[in-house]
Amino acid sequence: xxxxxxxxxxxxxxxxxxxxxxxxxxxxxxxxxxxxxxxxxxxxxxxxxxxxxxxxxxxxxxxxxxxxxxxxxxxxxxxxxxxxxxxxxxxxxxxxxxxxxxxxxxxxxxxxxxxxxxxxxxxxxxxxxxxxxxxxxxxxxxxxxxxxxxxxxxxxxxxxxxxxxxxxxxxxxxxxxxxxxxxxxxxxxxxxxxxxxxxxxxxxxxxxxxxxxxxxxxxxxxxxxxxxxxxxxxxxxxxxxxxxxxxxxxxxxxxxxxxxxxxxxxxxxxxxxxxxxxxxxxxxxxxxxxxxxxxxxxxxxxxxxxxxxxxxxxxxxxxxxxxxxxxxxxxxxxxxxxxxxxxxxxxxxxxxxxxxxxxxxx
Amino acid sequence: xxxxxxxxxxxxxxxxxxxxxxxxxxxxxxxxxxxxxxxxxxxxxxxxxxxxxxxxxxxxxxxxxxxxxxxxxxxxxxxxxxxxxxxxxxxxxxxxxxxxxxxxxxxxxxxxxxxxxxxxxxxxxxxxxxxxxxxxxxxxxxxxxxxxxxxxxxxxxxxxxxxxxxxxxxxxxxxxxxxxxxxxxxxxxxxxxxxxxxxxxxxxxxxxxxxxxxxxxxxxxxxxxxxxxxxxxxxxxxxxxxxxxxxxxxxxxxxxxxxxxxxxxxxxxxxxxxxxxxxxxxxxxxxxxxxxxxxxxxxxxxxxxxxxxxxxxxxxxxxxxxxxxxxxxxxxxxxxxxxxxxxxxxxxxxxxxxxxxxxxxx
Numbered sequence: 134x135x136x137x138x139x140x141x142x143x144x145x146x147x148x149x150x151x152x153x154x155x156x157x158x159x160x161x162x163x164x165x166x167x168x169x170x171x172x173x174x175x176x177x178x179x180x181x182x183x184x185x186x187x188x189x190x191x192x193x194x195x196x197x198x199x200x201x202x203x204x205x206x207x208x209x210x211x212x213x214x215x216x217x218x219x220x221x222x223x224x225x226x227x228x229x230x231x232x233x234x235x236x237x238x239x240x241x242x243x244x245x246x247x248x249x250x251x252x253x254x255x256x257x258x259x260x261x262x263x264x265x266x267x268x269x270x271x272x273x274x275x276x277x278x279x280x281x282x283x284x285x286x287x288x289x290x291x292x293x294x295x296x297x298x299x300x301x302x303x304x305x306x307x308x309x310x311x312x313x314x315x316x317x318x319x320x321x322x323x324x325x326x327x328x329x330x331x332x333x334x335x336x337x338x339x340x341x342x343x344x345x346x347x348x349x350x351x352x353x354x355x356x357x358x359x360x361x362x363x364x365x366x367x368x369x370x371x372x373x374x375x376x377x378x379x380x381x382x383x384x385x386x387x388x389x390x391x392x393x394x395x396x397x398x399x400x401x402x403x404x405x406x407x408x409x410x411x412x413x414x415x416x417x418x419x420x421x422x423x424x425x426x427x428x429x430x431x432x433x434x435x436x437x438x439x440x441x442x443x444x445x446x447x448x449x450x451x452x453x454x455x456x457x458x459x460x461x462x463x464x465x466x467x468x469x470x471x472x473x474x475x476x477x478x479x480x481x482x483x484x485x486x487x488x489x490x491x492x493x494x495x
Numbered sequence: 496x497x498x499x500x501x502x503x504x505x506x507x508x509x510x511x512x513x514x515x516x517x518x519x520x521x522x523x524x525x526x527x528x529x530x531x532x533x534x535x536x537x538x539x540x541x542x543x544x545x546x547x548x549x550x551x552x553x554x555x556x557x558x559x560x561x562x563x564x565x566x567x568x569x570x571x572x573x574x575x576x577x578x579x580x581x582x583x584x585x586x587x588x589x590x591x592x593x594x595x596x597x598x599x600x601x602x603x604x605x606x607x608x609x610x611x612x613x614x615x616x617x618x619x620x621x622x623x624x625x626x627x628x629x630x631x632x633x634x635x636x637x638x639x640x641x642x643x644x645x646x647x648x649x650x651x652x653x654x655x656x657x658x659x660x661x662x663x664x665x666x667x668x669x670x671x672x673x674x675x676x677x678x679x680x681x682x683x684x685x686x687x688x689x690x691x692x693x694x695x696x697x698x699x700x701x702x703x704x705x706x707x708x709x710x711x712x713x714x715x716x717x718x719x720x721x722x723x724x725x726x727x728x729x730x731x732x733x734x735x736x737x738x739x740x741x742x743x744x745x746x747x748x749x750x751x752x753x754x755x756x757x758x759x760x761x762x763x764x765x766x767x768x769x770x771x772x773x774x775x776x777x778x779x780x781x782x783x784x785x786x787x788x789x790x791x792x793x794x795x796x797x798x799x800x801x802x803x804x805x806x807x808x809x810x811x812x813x814x815x816x817x818x819x820x821x822x823x824x825x826x827x828x829x830x831x832x833x834x835x836x837x838x839x840x841x842x843x844x845x846x847x848x849x850x851x852x853x854x855x856x857x
Contacts, residue, residue: 260753264754388754389752389753389754389759389766389772390751390752390754391622391751391752391753392626392750392751392752392774392775393622397751398774401751401772404766404772405771405772409767410751410763410766410767410772412754412760412763413754
């Protein structure tokens, strides 16, 4: 991608240790944008964040790390997608802790398509891998982008199946986006980078750290309308992804199996807890309201809003905008615009972003 | 059993073709008991039933068939159990169409124990039969009487497992109780007659008629607190039993399996429709409120009733009684006793039987 001041500022903030997403929200609201946060003096910063964090921000990122990041970003197909980008996955804006920035390699239009996560055990059986690939192929052909975690076993099979259909496949990885992990998935990684997508919230060069994988799972479920679990032991990280899905109001689907197989126990526990038992890809499509034709569902009709609120929604369009922009577009005073935005947020049609921006969701 | 006038009258009524249970209820209410119905003149009968049925009753049963039935009943361990018998399964009184009479061979005390039905396909896999036998053994050991239909495959395995535990096993058969069907289950039939029970609502000598088996299934579910389906194709009669269980407010349990096996499709359909997925016998016990100890649940405490109602309930005891008997036992007038009985019926503590009798349910 082309590097402008905004992208460089986001890349710099991304590299600052211990500046949490929550802190960043506070700073962006106060200062307006990533470049403004970085330009703030320590005296201004200490008014809102602890001195240690203010010093970290004022010091800025490690120049070598920033140079590495910017060099990676300059490559074709590579990008940094921040909260206030139109390409940012709108589905992630509905979870409690969306990452401020994502590194992405591939077809970024896939990030705002209807998606289904397919996950399961790394050491799955051959039958389980075949099932994952077959379901992913059928569901991708029906228009769903298949999201998974690029692990061996079920994840890799799901990506392979997803790549065969129109929906393609996106891998959310737990390392820096410049690392291939596990090495056995090198070819698959390259195919995803060309025909699908690779996504990471971690800084370039981040090695495989055990703590990062469960955390990454919230993005796998967050990107998707539902999570399908195929062959998971009770110790599988898939159950963490399914738990995130439940918290994020996503559907949870599980494929049953023999009561004597340890690889069925995870799915069976989920079904007992309310997950939907599925036997065919068609079962998943029906539960998602994608019907028997396999076509995409009609988008939800926007709720009817009265005059001013409708004007604000129309003025917002599909790119993020701030209150000032909306006031000038609509010619309405600040209190009217604010009330309209609250109403739209409550109706689930608009999300508020850091930096005082608003993003239309549908 | 010993044959008295009442038993002979019930056996005679049982043999009359086209006198339905519904007709019998009407007649018993009007005339008071089975012997009184048989003694009624055609003129009296035609006031309440069509002339053809009145003639059938007045003509009485075929003498040879009655002689055969009474000869069978005189054998040790054989009995006829009618609506107004204390041995009649109380669980059956809660279904919409309990048979007026049951032929029984075995330990009749098993008919009023907590029971679980286990059913499945005749041509089940070896694994399925092992699962059925293992579950039945564990659940019988925990105190549940295992009810099934004496078919080959899952049914036979469930009976065999049930016979190994304290709960034992009862077969509800779709032929006359003097027939062994299928012949391959001869040994199992003999073991059930000694250590468990054989039950049939059909006249002696009734051959295996296709229409009788689905009808019989309502008794399998009706006798039980729940129905566990192990290996059932979509064409299996087990799904009929599970449907009856739903209509009768019994729990439905199903064991999952591979999505590629036709023997899992029945159970999976049931789970999709709300049946509970079970992986272990313990799962069944927990759903039935029989906890981790495997012991029987404490009986439900009777609802507290006020003075007169409580007196009527106490006076009723656990054998059927009529209003006149209750009036004399309590010293209360007919309207007070009637109101109390309605209250007790609504509370689910008493069922009204044909012939103006009432039966305490718990």
